Amino acid sequence: MTDGDSQYNRSISGATILVVDDTEANVDLLVETLGDDYEVAVAMDGESALEYVAEGPPDLILLDVMMPGMDGYEVCRRLKDSEGTRDIPVIFVTAKTEVEDETRGFDLGAVDYITKPISPPVVRARVRTHLSLMMARQELAWQNEELREAARLRDDVDNIMRHDLKAPLNRIIGLPQLVLKDGALPPEHAAVIRQIEESGYQMLKMINLSLDLFKMERGTYRFDAVAVDLPRVVHRVAADNQGLAKVRDIALESRLEGRPIGPGESFFVQGEELLCYSMLGNLVKNAVEAAPSGSAVTVDILSGERPGLWVRNPGVVPEGIRETFFDKYVTAGKSGGTGLGTYSARLMAETQGGDIRLETSEENGTAITVRFRPASEAMIRTARKRPEAETDVEDLPDPSTFPSLHLLLVDDDEINLAILRRFLDYPAFAIDEAAHGREALERYTAEPFDLVIMDVEMPVMDGFQAAAAIRKWEAGNGRPAVPILALTAHEEEAFRSRGREAGFSGHLTKPIRKPALIRALLGFAPNPAGRETEPEPELAAVDRVTVDPDLEELIPGFLAKRRQEADEMGRALETGDLERLRQLGHSLKGSSRMYGFSRMGDLGQAVEEAARADDPAAARENVKALTDYLKRVEVVYK
DSSP states (O other), X not given: OOHHHHGGGOOGGGOEEEEEOXXXXXXXXXXXXXXXXXXXXXXXXXXXXXXXHHHXXXXXXXXXXXXXXXXXXXXXXXXXXXXXXXXXXXXXXXXXXXXXXXXXXXXXXOOEEEESSOOHHHHHHHHHHHHHHXXXXXXXXXXXXXXXXXXHHHHHHHHIIIIIIHHHHHHHHHHHHHHHHTOOSOHHHHHHHHHHHHHHHHHHHHHHHHHHHHHHHHTOOOOOXXXXXXXXXXXXXXXXXXXXXXXXXXXXXXXXXXXXXXXXXXXXXXXXXXXXXHHHHHHHHHHHHHSOTTOEEEEEEEOSSSOEEEEEESOOOOGGGSTXXXXXXXXXXXXXXXXXXXXXXXXHHHHTTOEEEEEEEXXXXXXXXXXXXXXXXXXXXXXXXXXXXXXXTOOOOOGGGOOOEEEEEEOSOHHHHHHHHHHTOOTTEEEEEESSHHHHHHHHHXXXXXXXXXXXXXXXSOHHHHHHHHHHHHHHTTOOOOOEEEEESOOOHHHHHHHHHHTOSEEEESSXXXXXXXXHHHHHXXXXXXXXXXXXXXXXXXXXXXXXXXXXXTHXXXXXXXXXXXXXXXXXXXXXXXXXXXXXXXXXXXXXXXXXXXXXXXXXXXXXXXXXXTOHHHHHHHHHHHHHHHHHEEEEEO
16 A cells, blocks of 8 residues: 555544634634543644645645735635646635635535534534545545556456467467378377367467356356357267266256257247357356266257256255355365356357356255247348358358469468468469568558458557558559458457557457458458459459348448448549538448448548548549449348
8 A cells, every 4th residue: 555545544633734813712722622522733824835846745734724925715716727736625714704705615615614603512523524524425436446457457357368368379279270281190199189189279268258157247248149050059068078977877868848859940039059059068167066976957948938958957055145145256175166057158148148047955855947038030141141250161252263363471470471471372472471571561552452351469569550650641643442461369459440440340359260260361352463454344253242141231321321422422523522522421421330341441531531631633533443343243141
């Protein structure tokens, strides 16, 4: 604790009171009234009072109003104007009783008035009250600072987990993919490498989940509701716990409304698959550990208006923890238990708009019921179109169909660059590299590129600065905006938003699998740089944009509006109205990215920056690119 903090814990009886009055009799009376309980200092005029306070501030000031030279109002004003003294409570002691006088004192910052002739009991009571209030405020301020410091520490841990731990995971996950790519390893060695890769993904899931739980506690988690197929989740959790169940001689039973789940059978609820998987995993693991040897643990999917899950085991929860079963750190009977499993299950259930309930008795054992919100038909349609989770062998487009692209890869980590090089090792891709943002800017301005993939946290010049500099250079040199993808361990929305403001077209999260990287690259790839393309109309290149089916009714009107804006941009160029052009570009940037049209958003930003730079030639080039894009864009709903 600092010296400043120590005053928060001082007792009121040890406080220092400064009495300021030019009449000796008044001073004597106040000293006699307060001297037994407090340290009392005296100043006979305003100047002396300010000098005393400058040497060491008292805890409270009793201040006469009418004094020769500097009156009490001026003393109070100067005290309140100074950062070091403005928090000292000032009580005016005066014979003035007019409302205007009191109002003036309170406006200057006084906390109270005592009228002459004084009453010693009243003086003691007022002083004690305001000292108590002052010290309570100081204690509260100190506690708030402690809370802020604790929050800063948690944010530091959050950042360490998000970046410092996830960045090395990019290597743990990426390097095995490179080793396995050649197919030259003996099967037993390849199996070990796959185990290393899978362990990396398990670590990544643990990091992500711990970050998410932290956000849930703070109320900052952004729930992304989709249709979750519960039988699929139940099968995964059962497979994960088979080893533990076998060791404990526990049978695992999975059911849908009391009957076995049929092959390929689906049942959807509203949630997030990772949260459902983690929540059920905690509950089933706890149930297997709590169930008597030789018994069974049953997971039953429940239908109805509030669909859900029911996890039952024959064990009984001790009576002493039943009321607090889902509270933090509550545990019983398990060596090494943290008491976080059921607590996190409650957080995840409530975050998904559901609830969780415990029933336990000697007769029926223990049942935990989780209820969800039902999934909408639109969610279910989207879920049925959604591909299975990525795997190493996920099908990629035929490499012979890849467009010829000149790529710039930017990262200060040589291993990360090596992983990207191997992932993108196709004849269609020409690759250049840069180790930091400044080198990336120098390369970009020296020759044309079709797409940039760039780390964010780098020495010399970071990714935000580099992206902004590239966009500024494009606007000033008549170059159409090229897609710039951020590849970073950060995934929070504030980071993404900052990236969009800097000029990034998209956001990829480390560690990234090869299929996700290829899909992102092909999704953002424009017509190759420096290549004149004037195809026949019926063979014109198509820009495909994937959009959520829920937006299908809105997209035709959205695109029609954007075509109108492109026409208006042309008219603004003809009339020289660059301010209107800037406004249109800014609007296009935001609305396009909201709907997922990142390329169109980049062109909007390029138009905005060209107009701001008073460069009609660059603006005209980007408006033409926008018009061409709107002619060939094709929307795919999935």
